[in-house]
Amino acid sequence: MLISIRELELHEVTFSQELRPEAIDFGPDLQQHTPLRTQGRAELVQERRGRGQALEDIRVVGDFSTQLELRCARCLEPVLRDVAGDFDLIYRPLGADAGMEERSIQGAEADVGYYRGEGLLLEDVLREQVLLAVPLKAVCKEACKGLCPRCGSNLNFEACTCQPVSGQRWGALHEIRDKLKH
Ligand SMILES: [Zn+2]
Numbered sequence: 017m018l019i020s021i022r023e024l025e026l027h028e029v030t031f032s033q034e035l036r037p038e039a040i041d042f043g044p045d046l047q048q049h050t051p052l053r054t055q056g057r058a059e060l061v062q063e064r065r066g067r068g069q070a071l072e073d074i075r076v077v078g079d080f081s082t083q084l085e086l087r088c089a090r091c092l093e094p095v096l097r098d099v100a101g102d103f104d105l106i107y108r109p110l111g112a113d114a115g116m117e118e119r120s121i122q123g124a125e126a127d128v129g130y131y132r133g134e135g136l137l138l139e140d141v142l143r144e145q146v147l148l149a150v151p152l153k154a155v156c157k158e159a160c161k162g163l164c165p166r167c168g169s170n171l172n173f174e175a176c177t178c179q180p181v182s183g184q185r186w187g188a189l190h191e192i193r194d195k196l197k198h
């Protein structure tokens with residue numbers, strides 16, 4: 017859905033949508049598992065810029081929720097996670113801060129985004145918000161045993177015959193110590 021500047025100049029825009037999986041490309045490591053629900057509103061905000069100049073910023077306020085399919089950080093099996101969040105964002109016209117990089121990095125300004133041309137795609141806003149809400153490290157279960165570093169077996173499902181690397185070293189060390197003691 018395009019949040020169009022032309023429409024915002026006439027009135028505030030409200031939205032309430034359910035985006036099917038694949039409506040947004042989250043990259044190869046992340047699948048949207050259920051519809052992405054979102055609702056909110058967008059409005060134009062005049063931002064003063066000295067000498068009588070003003071920017072037409074788009075302010076988008078809303079929330080979202082969906083279920084994502086991630087990969088377990090240890091065994092790489094699929095993991096489902098609910099994600100949800102609120103947002104209150106400002107988008108400036110692209111180029112508004114050209115030559116002012118230092119100023120735009122400071123403090124809350126880091127949250128400012130940019131739109132170009134006709135307006136702002138709601139899908140782009142949601143893509144960024146969902147990616148920010150993704151847990152950094154998901155595991156299928158706390159006790160997940162992960163993959164064998166030697167043969168790659170999923171140790172939750174099968175026991176392999178590889179010797180644990182660290183276990184062997186410690187074993188040898190203990191043997192030497194025992195010999196030294198006696
Ligand atoms: Zn796992």
Ligand SMILES: [Zn+2]
Pocket residue numbers: 164165166167168169176177178
């Ligand atoms: Zn193994």
